[in-house]
Amino acid sequence: MILFLARRILSRVNALSSIPSTVDVAADCPETAYPRDSAVLLSQQVLRTDVAGMPLEWIDYKEAVRLYHTEQVAYACGSPLYRLRGGINARSGRRTVVEVSSIIATIGHSSNPGTLRSDYVPPLNNETLFKRDAYLCMYCGIRFPSQQLSRDHVRPFCRGGQNIWTNVVTACRRCNNAKAYRTPEEARMHLLAVPFTPTYAEYIYLKGRRVLADQMQYLLAHFPRSSPLHVRIREWLN
Numbered sequence: 001m002i003l004f005l006a007r008r009i010l011s012r013v014n015a016l017s018s019i020p021s022t023v024d025v026a027a028d029c030p031e032t033a034y035p036r037d038s039a040v041l042l043s044q045q046v047l048r049t050d051v052a053g054m055p056l057e058w059i060d061y062k063e064a065v066r067l068y069h070t071e072q073v074a075y076a077c078g079s080p081l082y083r084l085r086g087g088i089n090a091r092s093g094r095r096t097v098v099e100v101s102s103i104i105a106t107i108g109h110s111s112n113p114g115t116l117r118s119d120y121v122p123p124l125n126n127e128t129l130f131k132r133d134a135y136l137c138m139y140c141g142i143r144f145p146s147q148q149l150s151r152d153h154v155r156p157f158c159r160g161g162q163n164i165w166t167n168v169v170t171a172c173r174r175c176n177n178a179k180a181y182r183t184p185e186e187a188r189m190h191l192l193a194v195p196f197t198p199t200y201a202e203y204i205y206l207k208g209r210r211v212l213a214d215q216m217q218y219l220l221a222h223f224p225r226s227s228p229l230h231v232r233i234r235e236w237l238n
Contacts, residue, residue, distance in 0.1 A: 078102035122203035133170035
């Protein structure tokens, strides 16, 4: 499976360079931080930033190799994730090796809407909402699996409430049903935290799957100092 996936990505590189190659792939991952499953190793996301270091998006290893090959990577930091080996260069006699780090900065036009638009609001969905609230019910304070959580509108739709970040919180199904079509005050249910709209850097974190420690620290440095995520992530990890 690994060789098949690697052949697909390096075939694009070979098509551009017109130099035949064989394929080998190895993931440079500490066993304490990564599972042994090769499919899981290859699914680990790479954090892409602009040349100024502002987070842009998560990409897979295939896109990362493409960026390296087209010389769009200005610099890399973080831990090494992948080492992909291609064929022997017909002119130099050296084997092509592409090493991919957990964080790469790329040159060119920045597509970060958080810096291009001052009024940017990230799209709202349950996956990122639950992660924003650290999978805690904002009424009873108990942490639940995502399957047992729901989206609660602090001010219900029928009372003029909107489906926006500042009017929604994570709630367990029991608390959501108990609150029903009332406000927290009317239901006598105390809201544990004020809902907030994530910044673009915060939203990148919320979208991440299995965010590595170095990626986490990098993103945290771009969060506002007043962001509730600082405390929530620390408590969640502990």
